[in-house]
Amino acid sequence: MKKNQTRIADADWTKLADVDIIARVATGDAGAFAELMRRYNRKLYRTARAMTGDNGEAEDIVQEAWTRAYAHIADFRNESAISTWLVRIVLNEALGRKRRTRPTVELDETNEHQMSSVIMLPSCGANPESSMSRTQVRHLLERAIDTLPPDFRTVFVLRSVEEMRGAEVAQQLGIPEATVKTRLHRARALIRQELEKNFLIALSDVFPFDGARCKELSNRVMARIGLLQDKS
Known part of the structure; x- marks a missing residue:
């Protein structure tokens, strides 16, 4: 050239x-x-x-x-x-x-047990707090996606993450479009199960109240108690 x-x-x-x-x-x-x-x-x-x-x-x-x-x-x-x-x-x-x-x-082979590490998805946020929240959600989704069998993961990423049309995914992978739909449906179900499992585990940790916040409240309460005692 x-x-x-x-x-x-x-x-x-x-x-x-x-x-x-x-x-x-x-x-x-x-x-x-x-x-x-x-x-x-x-x-x-x-x-x-x-x-x-x-x-x-x-x-x-x-x-x-x-x-x-x-x-x-x-x-x-x-x-x-x-x-x-x-x-x-x-x-x-x-x-x-x-x-x-x-x-x-073969491209059409499904390995139900193969796992992987991280799919890089974008993160963004107008402020640090928003960015942190989006990053945490992203990591949760990445881990869920990574539990998918490779063929399901490929279809899910191309269809749901890259938003390619089903017909295009089918053409790219050399499989029927009906197979793309089946794998996408199954992938979504598996991801939903994985996310539900992680959310249930995390329920015991929701609305945490410890550390500095807990100490500050205790101090305020003790201060009020002190004032009440002084008046009695």
């Missing part, structure tokens, strides 16, 4: 559509490729993480996928969304690694 000497200010990248970004990447524009990664890194990481259940391996897969995407960007024909093309590269890379590790594995 030839080097493109035209430069665009960072603020202007957001004004370009994917098709324009891709055209610039095809000319060797490194800035355009960096923008493409900024737009789709999270989607690709979530996809890889759902497939592998491992943070480090997911990062390796995404890195390899981006390398392949850059090398073959000229092969992209705009017949589908760039995100679809990139997700397919990630899925192929993840599946290829599974097959190299376990030659008999």
